[in-house]
Amino acid sequence: MDTPVLSGELVVLRPIRADDADAMWDMVNDPEGRRLTGTSATFARGQVDTWCATVADREGRQDWAITRGTDEYLGEIVLNEIDPHDSNANLRLALRPGQRGRGFGSEGIALVLAHAFGEAPDGLGLHRVSLDVLSINPRARMLYESLGFVVEGRLRESHRDGDFWCDAIVMAILEDDYRAGPNPPA
Numbered sequence: 456m457d458t459p460v461l462s463g464e465l466v467v468l469r470p471i472r473a474d475d476a477d478a479m480w481d482m483v484n485d486p487e488g489r490r491l492t493g494t495s496a497t498f499a500r501g502q503v504d505t506w507c508a509t510v511a512d513r514e515g516r517q518d519w520a521i522t523r524g525t526d527e528y529l530g531e532i533v534l535n536e537i538d539p540h541d542s543n544a545n546l547r548l549a550l551r552p553g554q555r556g557r558g559f560g561s562e563g564i565a566l567v568l569a570h571a572f573g574e575a576p577d578g579l580g581l582h583r584v585s586l587d588v589l590s591i592n593p594r595a596r597m598l599y600e601s602l603g604f605v606v607e608g609r610l611r612e613s614h615r616d617g618d619f620w621c622d623a624i625v626m627a628i629l630e631d632d633y634r635a636g637p638n639p640p641a
Contacts, residue, residue, distance in 0.1 A: 458517040459577070461566040466559050468519035468532060468566055473508035475520050478528035482551045491592045492549055493614045493623070521550070521563050529554045532563045534571060534584070542582035544571060548595075556594070564602055572630045585627035591616050596624060603628045603636040 458470040471479075480503045482488060489495075510518045516535040520528045530550035537544040546567065548560050571581045586604065588596045600606075604626040612620035 458511060458519060459570065461519065461570055462524075463562045463566050465523065465557075465562045466529070466566070467522050467524045468563055469522060470511050471507055471518045471520050471531060472511075473504070474526070475528045476504045476507040478551060479503050479507055479531070482528075482530060482549060485552050488549055488552065490616065491589065491595065492547075493587075493589050493621075495615075519563070519567070521554075521559055523559075529559050530563075532560075532567055534567060534579075537579065537581075542580065544579070544581055544584055546571075546584050546586045561598055561602065564598075568602065568628065568633055572633045582630050583627055585625065587623045587625055589614055589616075590622040590624060596626075599626050603632050605632065 460470075461468040480498075480500060483494070483498050483503060510516070515537045516533060517537070518531060518533045518535075521530045521532055522528065528551070530548070533547040534544045535547065546564070548564060550560055568584060569578070571579050571584050574580050585607075586599065587610075588599060590596075590609075605628065606624055607627050608625040610623040610625065613623045614621050
């Protein structure tokens with residue numbers, strides 16, 4: 456499954472490439488980003504290099520670098536766990552330090568949802584896109600809700616936040632929600 460280039464007003468989403476490894480290395484080592492996304496795994500530099508060089512060839516996922524139309528890697532947005540039989544996928548977003556709160560994630564998600572719910576051959580024709588957001592990240596939750604995601608449940612105290620626990624909030628958007636949303640596609 457080829458990952459297409461998706462273009463908006465603020466961002467261009469392009470497939471992740473080997474030369475994104477330096478910027479991705481910075482992102483996966485950002486303490487605040489790791490905290491907000493619940494990332495507990497640690498990565499060796501070689502793992503990041505290999506991931507960037509090979510992720511485009513992995514089945515069941517599409518990984519994009521968020522850029523401003525240049526080669527500058529601002530973060531990543533991913534549709535993974537793509538299930539063609541049940542027509543659903545999981546969405547994940549991570550931005551580099553200094554890139555949060557600037558509208559890049561919002562537009563990136565909107566572009567990916569248009570692709571996810573779009574009809575073949577250009578779109579994936581999905582029925583449902585889901586995600587998890589931590590309760591310690593209300594800004595992200597508000598962003599997802601503004602784009603049409605609905606809270607479906609809560610995994611109570613499923614993640615550590617330092618010495619404390621936080622919940623994972625399960626959210627999803629269905630194709631009908633997307634088409635009836637505040638900015639339905641033309």
